[in-house]
Amino acid sequence: MKKLYRSRKDSKLFGLCGGLAELLNVDSTLLRVVFLVTAFFTEGTLIPIYFIACLVIPKEPAFEPFYDPAYGYSSGARSTGRSPAYPRPQQESPLASTPDPQPNIDEMMRDVEKKALQKEIEQLRAKLAQLEKGDKEL
Structure with missing residues (x-):
């Protein structure tokens, strides 16, 4: 399950709408428009809630270590479902048993x-x- 963070890369003011859009998997611009329309119809009561949420919700970490049991921790890959930068071994290669000449x-x-x-x-x-x-x- 993903956590709610204030976004670092999709930030206009504090990154709250960008982080919420990433969590809900929707467009951040659409979420910002919905926020503004809702803030208008609620006569601005949503604005203090927005600022309180910005104080409570932490900023997205610069990186999240990715743990793969075969390789251990990798400091560059994020836990967004992407695979790490190195390939995962599928099976033992017949060439793997020969000694390395180097x-x-x-x-x-x-x-x-x-x-x-x-x-x-x-x-x-x-x-x-x-x-x-x-x-x-x-």
């Missing part, structure tokens, strides 16, 4: 980090040796 990215990253740490240790040792020489000369 090396594992995790092993490559560990190797790069190890080399960077070794280089940093060598630089620190050189600085320490310079400081020790400076202390001996004093």
Whole structure:
């Protein structure tokens, strides 16, 4: 079930009619016209109700995380029925059992980090040796 929010993308004043139109799945312009006609015939009693509703109803979140049990949370997809940006696996591919010719990215990253740490240790040792020489000369 969808929640009622004030719309971020279809907002003329506060986004209330846009959010209500999205919830009811109707055109927001039609809903605005109905609101104005109703406000005219009720002698303006609908206008304070509109402002109170704007204070009570929260603004639409910037994004809603989409949870797919196969992939986990995705921060970009919204829960409006659209599928996530990545395809869902249908079945095991016969090519999936063959090993990937490219090396594992995790092993490559560990190797790069190890080399960077070794280089940093060598630089620190050189600085320490310079400081020790400076202390001996004093």
